[in-house]
Amino acid sequence: MCVVAVPNDRIAEKVIYLLIYHPLLIMFGWSYMRTIFQPTGQVPRKFYLTKQDSDRLEREADEEVQRSILINFAKDLPIQNRTTIGLPRYCEKCKCIKPDRCHHCSVCGYCVLKMDHHCPWVNSCVSFTSYKFFVLFLGYALIYCLYVAATTLKYFIQFWTGGSDKGMGKFHILFLFFVAIMFGISLISLFGYHLYLTFHNRSTLESFRAPVFQTGADKDGFSLGTYSNFMEVFGDNKLKWFLPVFTSKGDGVFFPTKTAPALSYQTMGNTPSFGDGVTYPTRTIDLDSDGLLGDRQRWMEEGDTAGEGPSAVSNSSVQLVSYLED
Template sequence: LPQASLGLGHNGARCCRTPGQVGSGHCCQLWVAYLIVFHVIFVLFVWTYWKSIFTLPLQPDKKFHMSYADKERYENEERPEVQRQILVEIARKLPVYTRTGNGAIRFCDRCQLIKPDRCHHCSVCAMCVLKMDHHCPWVNNCVGFSNYKFFLLFLMYSLLYCMYIAATVFKYVIKYWTDELTNGRSKFHVLFLLFIAVMFFLSLMFLFGYHCWLVSRNRSTLEAFSAPVFQNGPDKNGFNLGFVKNLQQVFGEEKKLWLLPIVSSQGDGHSFPMRTLCDARNPLLANEEQWEDDGLDEESHGKVT
């Protein structure tokens, strides 16, 4: 912190020079409290930043990858409708509920796998990432299921860090402005520190607020721009379970772990509870049953006529 933030008087001398000085005990206690709070926030800020950077994104399990036989059969088939049917057959055994915009199975040509729900391919990381939110240049990592909680906490503690610095420095800016403090050497540093803290605070406030809104709706950044497609079509609230359950999806059920960068998110990143789960059935099987029912209806209708 600048000299002014360390308790300098009008003549640049420290206000806590001797233990016997009037008010020196209160002054020292105040700055000790400032330093303790500062370092607690700083440690949490660095810890969450570290976890956001070095927590590797999770990739889909092997069961979502094509077997050698299926891959060979898929690549040798030139008819798109037959390729689509091959993917349907493979996906019947997998917990997948979301589709592409035209109703096809979500398949990654680069990774050669059936994409789990909320999984997307990151062109920067060159792999499919479970519950991908976005690729963040600030942490040089893909933000997804494995580190989304850490990223949110990083934003929160960054915001708190900037707010704390701005709050503790602001009163000295006022004193410099009113000429109560005349130490010109530290005046520029105090003003610059306040400016940087306020600018970062404003930027982080909007970003953190946006992600809080996403968490409250149980959406990712990608899903906010393009709603996931289910059996009955696109549904931006398909994974919205209600505010409390949405929080638990990211932070877990143990509230004592919510503010710490420790793994506590629910699930395995491959499947997620949904607001409407089509009666807890795989939509592919549901479609097949629907087709069979339609066929029986047409057959019975033909017999009646």
């Protein structure tokens, strides 16, 4: 009987590969599943107008009365974001005042707390409740791809240099190596971008459209410093930072800011501006409408399903909105 001896170093190599591979696979799959199945954060009931108030708002033709209804309803709510004229952000579809960093998703069909974007990879919104899982998913996916590429590199080189048989099975190595490299390259930029957003305490939507405060639009309004920003997403327990368990700080409704909360809903036409990074940041271009219910804001967030989008918006803006929602 012929017995083929397997070198001990090859056995040790395979054992090491397997011991590293399976934990990576488990963490990758775990974070991906949590991102998919984590319930999306939705607006608490106290932000929804009563049927009486919503019916009155829809029937009312006087814009000043509409303003008064919204301001009176929102005066006790913990909100700092608003439209560019200082009014509470109102969603006509959900009939609610939007909490800070909340946006309406046209795919999900409701307002989502701290909405980052609607992700086709997970078929759900990446939001306050799932953002940590999404970042971990990107990170573990990147490490997984790099590991697969690194462990197949030697066999890939042997295939091209003639150091091994060129049977059909070797094409599996080629396919695996190229797929791992291609996905790894795309994940490097995506994971790096979301690390940047995490360290600056921004969402994808806020990076394109700065949130508006009493002092004006400020893309860094929620930034508390790099470490504090990271802690807000990943929590205080360092042992759980890299585990797909929910440890994010807060309730998804109220977020601390670098400046004191505004005390009233005054218009912003006379707000002083002294440049970025100071108490009164420079007012930048914002896509929210100066109209009462924010027609342009609703169109940008919800999509122009009825063909009623503003004619002045360029094709590049339409492509940008499509990217943010998809």
